[in-house]
Every structure is written in structure tokens, then in C-alpha cells.
Amino acid sequence: MFSKDGKHKDVKTPRICDVVWHDGEFINWNDARVHVMSHVLHYGSSIFEGIRCYSAKQGPAIFRLREHIQRFLNSAKIYRMDHPWTLDQLCRASIELVQRSGMDQCYIRPILFRSLDEDHPAFGVNPFPNPLACYIGAWDWGKYLGDEAIEQGVDVCVSTWNRLTPNSMPAMAKSGANYMNSQLIKMEALLNGFAEGIALDDRGYVSEGSGENIFLVTGDIVLTPPLSSSILPGITRDSVIQICQELGITVKERTIQRAALYVADELFFSGTAAEVTPIRSVDRIMVGQGGRGPITEKIQRVFFEITKGERRAPGNWLTYVNAGKVAPADNNGFSTAAIESETAAIIVK
Numbered sequence: 001m002f003s004k005d006g007k008h009k010d011v012k013t014p015r016i017c018d019v020v021w022h023d024g025e026f027i028n029w030n031d032a033r034v035h036v037m038s039h040v041l042h043y044g045s046s047i048f049e050g051i052r053c054y055s056a057k058q059g060p061a062i063f064r065l066r067e068h069i070q071r072f073l074n075s076a077k078i079y080r081m082d083h084p085w086t087l088d089q090l091c092r093a094s095i096e097l098v099q100r101s102g103m104d105q106c107y108i109r110p111i112l113f114r115s116l117d118e119d120h121p122a123f124g125v126n127p128f129p130n131p132l133a134c135y136i137g138a139w140d141w142g143k144y145l146g147d148e149a150i151e152q153g154v155d156v157c158v159s160t161w162n163r164l165t166p167n168s169m170p171a172m173a174k175s176g177a178n179y180m181n182s183q184l185i186k187m188e189a190l191l192n193g194f195a196e197g198i199a200l201d202d203r204g205y206v207s208e209g210s211g212e213n214i215f216l217v218t219g220d221i222v223l224t225p226p227l228s229s230s231i232l233p234g235i236t237r238d239s240v241i242q243i244c245q246e247l248g249i250t251v252k253e254r255t256i257q258r259a260a261l262y263v264a265d266e267l268f269f270s271g272t273a274a275e276v277t278p279i280r281s282v283d284r285i286m287v288g289q290g291g292r293g294p295i296t297e298k299i300q301r302v303f304f305e306i307t308k309g310e311r312r313a314p315g316n317w318l319t320y321v322n323a324g325k326v327a328p329a330d331n332n333g334f335s336t337a338a339i340e341s342e343t344a345a346i347i348v349k
């Protein structure tokens with residue numbers, strides 16, 4: 001699955017939606033283009049989201065749409081991107097895009113970036129003179145860490161690259177530029193024969209994968225790094241926390257040492273693309289029994305039952321595309337499950 005040079009396409013893309021939402025209207029895929037001198041290409045000035053639409057029993061259902069769009073708006077606010085779009089407009093645009101695509105499952109990618117005003121071009125770092133552009137595209141995307149990963153787990157390494165520091169690039173904003181750090185982590189892992197890399201934060205504590213949050217199981221307790229370990233406040237992470245609470249599994253946010261990864265009973269990644277993926281080895285040290293552990297399997301099973309519409313979610317997690325109404329979000333647009341935490345609560349508008 002993962003070639004040693006990492007150059008082969010690794011995630012299947014069976015279909016791409018032939019229309020793209022652009023600043024309030026739908027345009028053809030082929031017309032969704034930017035000028036090469038756009039600010040975003042030179043200075044990384046974009047923020048984006050990744051959202052899954054699942055083929056549920058009652059039809060296509062977008063998973064935690066409002067929470068994703070709220071995080072999108074938060075990322076834009078952090079980067080002072082003064083755009084006109086509201087939560088409801090972007091939710092409705094995402095729903096309509098999926099309806100128009102005709103796909104019953106897909107990955108939805110909203111992106112907001114600094115482009116180029118061709119009549120009054122500006123080429124400096126200062127982003128303010130550049131116009132903003134907002135697009136939403138969608139495609140059908142396979143299993144992000146490999147077809148067998150969900151059951152068998154993945155082999156990963158601890159990266160030599162650290163995660164961003166909180167006062168350099170904010171990890172809580174999902175900005176395009178953050179993914180240069182993710183690319184360093186991912187390329188190193190692939191070239192060394194691993195499916196993914198785990199980055200430590202600037203203090204040496206476990207942070208997250210290049211595109212996933214991480215959970216550790218020790219005995220019957222589930223641990224995950226706090227937001228202060230420079231992680232993205234993952235929506236799947238929040239879903240896993242709420243699923244644990246519903247199942248009566250103790251879940252805590254804790255700073256985690258690298259060595260704790262090696263002696264954990266179970267480890268797994270969470271993320272929109274990776275969903276809930278077990279980790280079977282770290283730095284070639286077997287995790288637990290070297291496959292998917294029982295607690296991971298239980299959480300994974302509940303997660304997939306919810307996304308298939310077969311089990312009631314702890315909150316309004318599914319927006320049925322054909323019903324046209326956006327599921328109201330938990331907790332004013334963003335849910336951060338109340339769990340025992342050693343970090344101060346973060347305020348997410």
C-alpha cells in the first residue's frame with residue numbers, strides 16, 4: 001500500500017464532483033482556477049476544512065457539519081480573514097454541493113484563501129490588499145491510511161520533526177501553512193517505510209499525527225494529549241471522547257511522554273480522513289498484542305454504527321443531505337466534551 005518512495009497515489013479517489021461552490025455560486029470543476037501570483041501560493045495564506053459525508057441508512061449524511069464549519073470560521077478569524085460568509089450559508093452550500101454531486105458518500109473540502117486582484121496586484125507578505133476567495137469541492141475518498149488499516153492497524157514512527165509551537169503557528173487553526181509541517185512528518189515516515197508519523201510538541205510530549213489526533217489506552221483508561229500539546233481540536237477526537245463517555249469508558253486529557261507510546265496497551269488515530277485507525281507498532285515496537293485492541297474495536301464499532309445511521313449519536317451529528325436541514329450542533333456550534341482536563345478550557349466561539 002505505502003511504497004517506499006511514497007510517490008504512488010495511496011488514497012483511492014473513485015469520483016470527483018464536477019461542480020465546485022465558489023463565493024455563492026456553483027461553477028464547473030474545470031473553471032475552479034487561480035492565478036500563479038496569488039498570495040496563497042507564495043505565503044501559504046489559506047484555511048480549510050475536511051468533512052465526511054457518509055452513506056447512511058437513511059441516505060447521505062454529513063458528519064458534524066456545523067462543528068466543522070464553525071472551526072472553519074474560527075480559523076478564518078485567527079488569520080483576520082474578513083469574509084462575508086455565515087455558518088448557515090456555508091452549511092447550506094456544502095449540503096447543496098453533495099446534492100448536486102449525486103454521490104452518497106464523499107469528502108467535502110471548504111477552503112478560504114488570499115488570492116490576487118489582477119487589476120491592482122499586490123505581491124508583498126502583507127495579506128490585507130489581497131481579495132479573499134472561498135471554494136468548496138467534494139470527492140469520494142477511500143481509506144486514508146490504507147484499506148486494511150481499519151482492522152489491522154498501521155505501523156508508525158515518532159517523527160524527528162516537532163509540531164508547531166503555540167506562538168509560532170497556531171495548531172488550533174486549520175491553515176494550509178500548518179500542513180508544510182505535516183508534509184515533513186508524512187514524507188519522513190513514508191520514506192522510512194511507515195504509514196504515518198507522530199510528532200512531539202516543542203517540549204517533547206506527544207502531539208499528533210500529520211493529519212490525525214492520537215489516543216492511548218492503558219488498562220481500561222483512554223488518554224489523549226490536551227490542546228496545549230499543539231494539536232488541532234479534532235472533531236473526530238471530540239466524537240471519540242463523547243463515545244467513551246457514553247460507553248462508560250474513562251477518558252482523560254493528559255500530556256503523554258514518548259515512551260508511554262511504546263508501553264501502551266492500545267493506540268489509535270482519530271480524524272475525518274483516518275476515521276478511527278488502530279496503531280499496531282511505533283518505531284517497530286509492537287503496541288500491545290500488535291493489532292486492533294478490544295477498546296479501540298469497541299469505540300470504532302460505535303463510531304461506524306453512528307456514521308451509518310444505525311445508532312443514535314450522543315448529539316446531532318448527522319445532517320441528512322436529502323432532508324435539507326442542518327443538524328443543530330452541540331454546544332453552540334462546537335462541542336468540546338467536558339472531560340477531566342489538566343489544561344484550561346479553551347474558548348471556541
Ligand SMILES: Cc1ncc(COP(=O)(O)O)c(C=O)c1O
Binds near residue numbers: 213237270273
Ligand atoms: C493535523 C491534524 N490533526 C488532527 C486532525 C483530525 O481532526 P478532525 O477529526 O477534525 O478531522 C486532522 C484532520 O483534519 C489534522 O489535519
